[in-house]
Amino acid sequence: MKSAWVLVACLGCSAEQLPPLGHVMVFLDTDAPLRRSEGPPPAIDEPQPLFDGVSVDVFASGATEPCCSEDFELTEEQVRAGASFVVRLEGEGGAPRVRARMYRILLGVEAPPAPETVVEVVAELPAQPEEGATEVTLFLPTDAVGVPNGTLEAPSPVIPGRPAPSRVGTWPGAARRGCAEPPGPGEVCVPGGAFWMGHPLAPTLDPTSFTRPPPRLVVLSPFYLDAHEATVADLRATGEAPNYQWSGSRAGTSIFDWCTFTRQATAGFDNDNLPVNCNSWYRAQDYCLARGADLPSEAQLEYASGGLASRLYLWGLDEASCSDAVWGRCGGILAGYPADCLPAMDIGGPAPVGTQGARDRLELPTGVITDLAGNLHEWTLDAYQPLDGPCWVDRFVLTDPLCAEESSLRTVRGGSWGLAEAHLRATFRFAENLPTATVGFRCARHAEPAP
16 A cells, blocks of 8 residues: 655755655745745835745545645745655555645635636656655746646656756746836836736626636736826816716705816816716727827726735725725715715715825836725726626736727726725726716826836
């Protein structure tokens, strides 16, 4: 009867830990950026960690169930130092197989990681020597996310010897790429890179699907993004107007009381610095195209709204207070909606851009982008599809994704002054086809990557 055991030693094994008889020492390596266990986290213009955990299963020859399994955190320092485990078989038999799965550890999420987010490799180990160690490397390539490499029936080969040196953090898709030229007036350069689009804790207003499809690994090119949502003054300067304008009343008895556009500043009610709303997708796009830009893709907006680091909120994991972003400000005929942050004697509505969201700010080397989480929802360039639709599931690593299908519905991103705190999460999305008082926009522009 054959048996096997696995010793997981994140920094390798000391002489006292090694089995006295022949064994195989398996080193783990990857090109993915991993979490750092020491020192400060990476700066916002550096590659962000994509994985931080690994599970290892060992199968004796011919077995379909593992004889032993281990889960442990996987950090950059461990891999550089030689993260490894030892396998030794007792008795006669062929070579064992090992299955390694690299995944993200998500705080607050108890469900196992979705297969689409896991890098899995099944490999056959060499026969163990009579004494001493045979060293091999099991490499976990980021490009294999969602597509298992090898099976128990047809395992992949391992690499002879230990990594020299480790390739951790070298995956090209994760490299931060800045903009070749400085941003224009009112723009900020958003460096390109990789992030996880979607989150198991994301709220949804999806009219066609009640499921939350698994996150997808997305690689984005650098782009320029407006520092704030387009304002009344911005649109008025073009000579154009939105579909609907301010009613002239602050009573909150008509939906047009929350429309912000006025043809000129009105005594006592200067709307110039308010984000412009009540604008159709087509008019919003026309405004951006006239500037030599376009609406941002929803991947670009989620990337920015997650702090370029796949965060649940722009600022991290903790829920928002009323001072963190503009949300929950419904009064008048909208009083039945969340009004946690409604100022006294106020019908609510959006706030002047960049003035009332203490943590709704993305600080980048070329400037600060405000109101990504709240104030107004924002039109995106994408036609609307559920995240389990064909635009999003044809491959596991998406590069500059854009849903360009013909559709009467467009995707809207971000929270607004009219919804609850949970909708400030970076992954919030829904479908819309009408101009409303809670939807605005900002523009984005392609950037050539810096050399």
